[in-house]
Amino acid sequence: MEPTDTKNPNYYHRVVDCQWACPAHTDVPEYIRLIALGEFTEAYLVNRESNVFPGILGRVCDRPCEPACRRGRVEAEPVAICRLKRVAADHREDIRARLPRAPKKKNGKRIACIGAGPASLTVANDLLPLGYEITMFEKWHAPGGLMRTNIPSFRLPARVLDEEIGYILDMGVDLRLGTEVKSLKQLLASGEFDAVFVGSGAPKGKDLDLPGRRASLHVMEHIHIGIEWLESVAFGHTRAIGKRVLIIGVGNTAMDCCRTSLRLGATDVKVMARKPRGFFKASDWELKDAEEESVEIVVNHSPKAFVVENERLVGMTFDKMEYDIDAQGRIVGERVVGEAFLPCDDVILAIGQENAFPWIEDDIGIEFDRWHVPKIDKVTLQSTLPNVFFGGDAAFGPKNIIWAVEHGHQAAISIHKYCQGLPVSERLPPTLKLSSRKMGLHEWAYKNEYNPIERRLMPHVDLKERFKKVDIEVELGFTPEQTAAEVQRCLNCDIQTVFDANLCIECDACVDICPVDCLTITANGPEDELRTRLKAPAMNAAQPLFVSVPLKQTGRVMVKDENLCVHCGLCAERCPTAAWDMQKSKIKIPYAIDETHPSCFSPQTRKSA
Amino acid sequence: MSFIPKPKVAHPSLPKNELGLTRRDYEGVMSTLCAGCGHDSVTAAIIEAVWGLSIRPEQVVKLSGIGCSSKTTAYFVSGGHGFNSVHGRMPSIATGAIAANKDLYYIGVSGDGDTLSIGFGQFAHAIRRNINMLYIIENNGVYGLTKGQFSASADIGSKTKRGEENLQPPIDPVVAGLTLGAGFVARSFSGDKQQLVPLIQAGLKYKGFALIDVLSPCVTFNDHEGSTKSYRFVREHYDEVVHADFVPPAQEITIQYSPGEAIPVTMHDGSRIVLRKLDERYDPTRRGKAYNYLRDRLAKGEYVTGLIYIDEKGRDFHEVNGTTDTPINQLPYEVLTPGAAALEQIMSRYR
Ligand SMILES: Cc1cc2nc3c(=O)[nH]c(=O)nc-3n(C[C@H](O)[C@H](O)[C@H](O)COP(=O)(O)OP(=O)(O)OC[C@H]3O[C@@H](n4cnc5c(N)ncnc54)[C@H](O)[C@@H]3O)c2cc1C
Numbered sequence: 025m026e027p028t029d030t031k032n033p034n035y036y037h038r039v040v041d042c043q044w045a046c047p048a049h050t051d052v053p054e055y056i057r058l059i060a061l062g063e064f065t066e067a068y069l070v071n072r073e074s075n076v077f078p079g080i081l082g083r084v085c086d087r088p089c090e091p092a093c094r095r096g097r098v099e100a101e102p103v104a105i106c107r108l109k110r111v112a113a114d115h116r117e118d119i120r121a122r123l124p125r126a127p128k129k130k131n132g133k134r135i136a137c138i139g140a141g142p143a144s145l146t147v148a149n150d151l152l153p154l155g156y157e158i159t160m161f162e163k164w165h166a167p168g169g170l171m172r173t174n175i176p177s178f179r180l181p182a183r184v185l186d187e188e189i190g191y192i193l194d195m196g197v198d199l200r201l202g203t204e205v206k207s208l209k210q211l212l213a214s215g216e217f218d219a220v221f222v223g224s225g226a227p228k229g230k231d232l233d234l235p236g237r238r239a240s241l242h243v244m245e246h247i248h249i250g251i252e253w254l255e256s257v258a259f260g261h262t263r264a265i266g267k268r269v270l271i272i273g274v275g276n277t278a279m280d281c282c283r284t285s286l287r288l289g290a291t292d293v294k295v296m297a298r299k300p301r302g303f304f305k306a307s308d309w310e311l312k313d314a315e316e317e318s319v320e321i322v323v324n325h326s327p328k329a330f331v332v333e334n335e336r337l338v339g340m341t342f343d344k345m346e347y348d349i350d351a352q353g354r355i356v357g358e359r360v361v362g363e364a365f366l367p368c369d370d371v372i373l374a375i376g377q378e379n380a381f382p383w384i385e386d387d388i389g390i391e392f393d394r395w396h397v398p399k400i401d402k403v404t405l406q407s408t409l410p411n412v413f414f415g416g417d418a419a420f421g422p423k424n425i426i427w428a429v430e431h432g433h434q435a436a437i438s439i440h441k442y443c444q445g446l447p448v449s450e451r452l453p454p455t456l457k458l459s460s461r462k463m464g465l466h467e468w469a470y471k472n473e474y475n476p477i478e479r480r481l482m483p484h485v486d487l488k489e490r491f492k493k494v495d496i497e498v499e500l501g502f503t504p505e506q507t508a509a510e511v512q513r514c515l516n517c518d519i520q521t522v523f524d525a526n527l528c529i530e531c532d533a534c535v536d537i538c539p540v541d542c543l544t545i546t547a548n549g550p551e552d553e554l555r556t557r558l559k560a561p562a563m564n565a566a567q568p569l570f571v572s573v574p575l576k577q578t579g580r581v582m583v584k585d586e587n588l589c590v591h592c593g594l595c596a597e598r599c600p601t602a603a604w605d606m607q608k609s610k611i612k613i614p615y616a617i618d619e620t621h622p623s624c625f626s627p628q629t630r631k632s633a
Numbered sequence: 634m635s636f637i638p639k640p641k642v643a644h645p646s647l648p649k650n651e652l653g654l655t656r657r658d659y660e661g662v663m664s665t666l667c668a669g670c671g672h673d674s675v676t677a678a679i680i681e682a683v684w685g686l687s688i689r690p691e692q693v694v695k696l697s698g699i700g701c702s703s704k705t706t707a708y709f710v711s712g713g714h715g716f717n718s719v720h721g722r723m724p725s726i727a728t729g730a731i732a733a734n735k736d737l738y739y740i741g742v743s744g745d746g747d748t749l750s751i752g753f754g755q756f757a758h759a760i761r762r763n764i765n766m767l768y769i770i771e772n773n774g775v776y777g778l779t780k781g782q783f784s785a786s787a788d789i790g791s792k793t794k795r796g797e798e799n800l801q802p803p804i805d806p807v808v809a810g811l812t813l814g815a816g817f818v819a820r821s822f823s824g825d826k827q828q829l830v831p832l833i834q835a836g837l838k839y840k841g842f843a844l845i846d847v848l849s850p851c852v853t854f855n856d857h858e859g860s861t862k863s864y865r866f867v868r869e870h871y872d873e874v875v876h877a878d879f880v881p882p883a884q885e886i887t888i889q890y891s892p893g894e895a896i897p898v899t900m901h902d903g904s905r906i907v908l909r910k911l912d913e914r915y916d917p918t919r920r921g922k923a924y925n926y927l928r929d930r931l932a933k934g935e936y937v938t939g940l941i942y943i944d945e946k947g948r949d950f951h952e953v954n955g956t957t958d959t960p961i962n963q964l965p966y967e968v969l970t971p972g973a974a975a976l977e978q979i980m981s982r983y984r
């Protein structure tokens with residue numbers, strides 16, 4: 025193998041599994057250490073810099089960081105990263121004085137944001153401090169997008185939403201609530217805006233056209249489209265549902281629908297899944313939370329028809345399915361093995377969302393593909409009409425909040441460059457700084473001891489209590505004891521093992537002491553073969569190998585399998601020559617503010633068109 | 634040394650031996666030696682070897698004298714038995730223990746100071762008696778524990794850290810072992826586990842006294858320019874003549890050897906050592922030739938390593954002395970203490 029190029033900032037970034045997996049690259053180990061020190065405000069601000077909504081995300085983030093977390097490979101369960109984020113949010117002091125401010129003197133550029141969901145809000149967050157004027161159009165009478173209308177308040181209280189959205193709006197957004205944009209053509213023609221950001225989400229819930237769907241008014245009134253139904257619950261229009269409810273689909277929307285039903289009077293709620301467990305779209309924790317509330321999840325039932333008697337919906341029929349699953353766990357065959365009837369009073373369809381842009385005209389230069397999805401540049405988020413940018417669910421279909429935030433950051437960079445007349449595709453790369461954590465012979469400026477403690481469990485409101493009102497937040501947040509324990513589970517993956525081959529005398533001390541057998545000194549070879557020859561075979565190909573330049577005494581190479589390193593620093597403690605050092609990596613992710621060209625936006629900048 | 638103990642967390646796919654144990658189950662307490670000490674690598678090699686032979690930890694007896702090297706018996710196989718004797722007296726303790734119980738594996742760890750100075754007499758008699766043990770010398774050319782004075786293995790011309798030269802000729806433990814009649818004589822290097830681990834395994838399975846002199850640099854007092862026991866010097870003057878592969882009883886020999894190159898030696902329990910000659914003129918089964926070869930290379934300042942001499946036919950201590958087959962702690966009381974009548978009988982022989 026070629027010697028590893030550790031100058032490439034991505035090398036060490038990748039070692040920080042959680043940060044690498046987070047779409048917005050939140051500096052997780054840094055904020056966890058701050059929480060450990062009791063510095064909740066600082067921890068909150070580290071979060072806010074990248075993910076903008078720590079209090080919201082600390083409750084409902086999709087948390088791609090957790091399955092990626094190294095702790096999950098070293099033992100079974102990852103660090104409760106998301107829960108700790110909430111700890112930082114719950115215990116922060118008033119941070120308003122430390123938030124960025126919009127300058128009094130504007131830069132003369134005006135941006136329209138369509139929709140007031142997390143994507144648009146992030147664009148505003150990044151551009152307001154640069155002197156932009158932001159006008160945000162929202163069809164509902166409250167900002168927040170699906171976070172407000174669809175994520176139930178027993179998971180995400182309105183208070184938390186209001187506070188974090190407020191930080192952005194208070195910088196001076198011209199927010200136009202109850203204002204649906206009906207024509208992009210008109211908006212552009214008004215000449216009011218230098219650029220437009222489309223953050224309108226994926227608002228269309230999929231329907232299920234089966235026999236009986238429109239048999240009578242009663243039937244139509246008792247079959248609901250999941251996201252529309254949640255919306256009307258959120259706004260207080262829907263306050264009740266029948267006793268027996270069938271939810272079709274087993275994604276995250278289904279989980280919110282079933283739990284909401286229980287709070288509106290349902291007593292027998294079944295989530296109907298076409299496939300077996302393991303093929304569900306819903307996150308594990310959402311499934312667990314629903315099952316804790318006695319929701320039944322019925323597998324291998326494929327919807328067939330709505331059953332109507334005397335013009336009333338009385339139930340549904342399903343094909344009972346059987347699947348062949350191969351060794352890789354993929355479905356390779358399926359067949360119908362019977363039929364089942366399940367009685368019900370209401371059905372909620374939670375089988376997916378689509379984007380829809382009835383308000384974007386075909387002749388204004390925005391190209392769509394066959395499925396009427398706009399053609400968007402993956403990096404710049406620019407559409408085929410140079411002054412129109414997309415982000416969040418509107419860009420590539422339904423994702424989640426943290427992706428919407430990341431799109432917001434990237435779109436803000438693009439808009440900023442566009443407004444300065446700079447090419448949007450030339451963007452600053454992320455950079456990485458290393459600094460040693462060595463304090464003394466065996467002293468490190470981080471806690472390097474491995475703590476075998478197991479993942480803490482989130483305490484919940486009592487099962488009897490929680491159904492009394494629709495907006496009782498179920499999760500209570502970690503106790504101080506739980507927090508103190510959980511922070512110790514983080515392995516400090518950003519404290520990197522940095523190797524200097526010139527110093528190594530090949531004494532093997534590091535190889536011998538490494539508790540997880542990461543290190544090997546051996547003859548170099550092709551990667552596939554080298555992986556088999558290490559002290560512990562490196563079978564996780566998704567995790568990189570570090571390979572040094574040839575060592576001075578024997579010409580062999582130092583190889584490190586990054587997969588399971590627990591960053592205990594023992595290699596560096598045992599190394600007599602300090603060939604290994606523990607160095608903290610700090611990844612700098614560029615934002616719009618970093619892309620300001622010195623010659624732009626000087627006082628004499630003219631206002632264009 | 635390091636200041637936190639090695640955490641108990643382990644690689645989930647760590648291989649298991651026949652007993653279902655991983656290498657980690659053969660570790661000892663945290664080492665307090667200097668970071669980078671060769672002795673810690675020897676410890677790691679012993680762990681690897683004992684684990685690889687699927688020896689139960691409680692079958693291991695660890696014996697040592699005094700010195701940094703002698704401290705290391707605490708750092709491996711916590712589940713074994715141990716005796717840390719006074720300086721240079723490990724062989725007597727070993728002899729007693731071995732006489733009492735022939736079912737266990739005896740690993741003696743000593744230093745060049747412990748063996749070649751204060752303990753030289755004991756060392757010689759252990760060889761002479763051919764007690765059934767593996768005797769490892771962790772040879773760094775200095776008294777590490779007492780801060781780096783030259784030991785008896787220091788070469789002429791070797792310099793201390795402050796520049797003083799050693800003028801007295803060394804005692805080479807391998808030459809000593811050969812001339813005293815040891816049946817298993819090897820030299821290795823702490824920085825070459827590929828060589829060292831199979832040698833330790835062969836030594837543990839050898840019936841009789843097995844000596845391995847392991848060059849094991851002292852990073853603190855003897856790893857500088859001018860030292861002849863530094864990592865660099867050893868690597869530059871390293872001459873492996875015979876590589877030993879250890880093959881357990883039930884296992885096939887799978888490595889392909891070119892004809893004439895490999896000499897399989899079968900041990901008493903059916904395991905084999907396959908000796909691979911790296912210098913074709915060399916013959917590890919002829920003591921005289923081995924001795925001459927060694928002297929020749931030593932004169933050129935080279936360290937001959939590998940399994941330098943082996944003789945499987947020697948009579949060990951148990952055979953010569955007719956020691957008890959049943960460990961004495963398992964003998965019935967009446968057999969162990971036959972009583973006044975038996976004593977009377979013995980005494981009458983001397984009247
Ligand atoms: C039931 C449900 C539960 C979810 N749970 C989670 C979760 O737990 N965690 C998570 O990370 N994600 C979750 N999501 C997904 C997440 O909410 C979305 O991915 C995210 O909100 C997308 O943000 P956005 O800014 O792109 O758009 P949205 O949040 O959809 O906001 C778009 C806004 O634009 C407005 N709008 C649309 N068209 C116009 C127009 N023409 N004029 C004016 N305004 C307009 C809409 O009214 C809306 O307010 C969930 C989604 C659903 C449906």
Ligand SMILES: Cc1ncc(C[n+]2csc(CCOP(=O)(O)OP(=O)(O)O)c2C)c(N)n1
Binds near residue numbers: 701720743778779
């Ligand atoms: C009877 C006695 N004499 C002297 C000493 C002092 N002493 C302790 S260790 C040592 C030498 C150890 O050298 P070596 O065996 O080479 O071990 P190393 O520390 O180099 O591994 C000496 C002389 C002692 N402990 N006991």
Ligand code: SF4
Binds near residue numbers: 538589591
């Ligand atoms: S920090 Fe060093 S010793 Fe610790 S697990 Fe990582 S490579 Fe091994």
Ligand code: SF4
Binds near residue numbers: 602669
């Ligand atoms: S401990 Fe240091 S000098 Fe020794 S092998 Fe490891 S990196 Fe090299």
Ligand code: SF4
Binds near residue numbers: 670672702773777854
């Ligand atoms: S003093 Fe030398 S022999 Fe003793 S522990 Fe330190 S390096 Fe090893």
Ligand SMILES: [Mg+2]
Binds near residue numbers: 775776784
């Ligand atoms: Mg010594």
